[in-house]
Amino acid sequence: MSDKITVVIDKELRDLVPDFLQRRIDDVETIKSALTIGDFRTIETLGHNMKGSGAGYGFREISRIGAEIEAEAIARRTETIMACLQALEHFVKHVHVEYESL
Numbered sequence: 001m002s003d004k005i006t007v008v009i010d011k012e013l014r015d016l017v018p019d020f021l022q023r024r025i026d027d028v029e030t031i032k033s034a035l036t037i038g039d040f041r042t043i044e045t046l047g048h049n050m051k052g053s054g055a056g057y058g059f060r061e062i063s064r065i066g067a068e069i070e071a072e073a074i075a076r077r078t079e080t081i082m083a084c085l086q087a088l089e090h091f092v093k094h095v096h097v098e099y100e101s102l
Contacts, residue, residue: 013058030046
């Protein structure tokens with residue numbers, strides 16, 4: 001069974017998508033660091049930004065995960081945030097982007 005996740009994105013975003021996805025991996029590391037010091041405000045902000053940018057780029061799953069990270073940061077649920085980070089890493093590592101003109 002393949003873990004490949006196909007997402008169709010507007011071709012106008014082709015040059016921006018690789019950097020966008022890399023920034024999500026960077027966000028994972030930032031959130032892990034923030035968790036070690038209990039900086040839930042930073043985690044909430046990153047989740048909120050991910051929620052908006054994911055939708056803007058057409059990555060509904062990133063938007064969904066970002067919304068969950070934001071909510072779990074407000075509730076200070078470390079274990080759930082870690083589960084979200086695992087889901088985000090899995091998504092970014094397995095996403096296959098196809099481009100189409102909208």
